[in-house]
Amino acid sequence: AQSVTQLDSHVSVSEGTPVLLRCNYSSSYSPSLFWYVQHPNKGLQLLLKYTSAATLVKGINGFEAEFKKSETSFHLTKPSAHMSDAAEYFCVVRVRNSGYALNFGKGTSLLVTP
Amino acid sequence: SQTIHQWPATLVQPVGSPLSLECTVEGTSNPNLYWYRQAAGRGLQLLFYSVGIGQISSEVPQNLSASRPQDRQFILSSKKLLLSDSGFYLCALIPGQGNEQFFGPGTRLTVL
Known part of the structure; x- marks a missing residue:
């Protein structure tokens, strides 16, 4: 089974400093991995994919x-x-055995302070 | 490019009432379609997926059901809502000629 684990539920950074959001994956196959972002009261947007x-x-x-x-x-x-x-970020792995559905991590909430 | 429509955008329903959420897509044929739920403070959970008309696969046993009466229509239903059905429901698709998944705007359901 393919799954992902996001290691931090909340990350806080100052504006202008680097951002690191951590994700580990588990997969029997060479995985397809994604990061999605969700801004408050908005839909999911694809950030990037591997x-x-x-x-x-x-x-x-x-x-x-x-x-x-x-x-x-x-x-x-x-x-x-x-x-x-500032938004919620999801690490995601594609699952081969569920019609190529996506298995989401629990999300990391990024807070950016002035 | 493909477009996903979901309605209603928000819904408040009493416990025990029925539910019907509709998802329609444009701009693609024979897509894979998906229903996800995002509960408060949690990630997205796959509920159902469909690879064709009348073909529904369920990922999580619960009091919800899904149907795909047309190629571009995917419906999520319940006969009797539970409090635990509250959440943000997202419809998604993979186009017939593609491998990237796209998400609709979602329906926020509150069960009281």
């Missing part, structure tokens, strides 16, 4: 994630946080 191509994946809004097989990790980073980055 599908066995380059291990360093660049996404929208300056975010990127690195797939590390040896560590079974797919951490999300951004060099400099903006106030608009």
Whole structure:
């Protein structure tokens, strides 16, 4: 079975400082991994995806994630946080045996302070 | 590009009442369709998925059901709502010619 674990339920950073949101995965196969963002009272937006191509994946809004097989990790980073980055972030793995549905982590709430 | 419509956007229902949430899609044919639920303070949980008309797979046993009467229509139903059915319900699709999943705007259900 494919699953992900987000290691922090809340992360707080100051504006202009780096962001690190941690995610570990478990998969019997080479996984397809995603990061989604959900702003308050809005739908889900895809930030980036890894599908066995380059291990360093660049996404929208300056975010990127690195797939590390040896560590079974797919951490999300951004060099400099903006106030608009405050949102809920979900690490996600695609599940082969459920019509390619997505298995979501429990989410990390990112707070950005001035 | 594909579009996902969900209605209603918000819904307040009493315990024991029936439920019908509708999801319709445009801009793609033969998509995979999904219903997810996001309970307060939790991640998204897959409820149902469908790979074609009349084909429904259930991931979590509960008092909800789903139907796909048309290629681009996916309906989530319940005969009697429970308090625990409160949450944010998201419809999603993978286009017939694609592998990325797209999400609708969601329906926020409150059961009182």
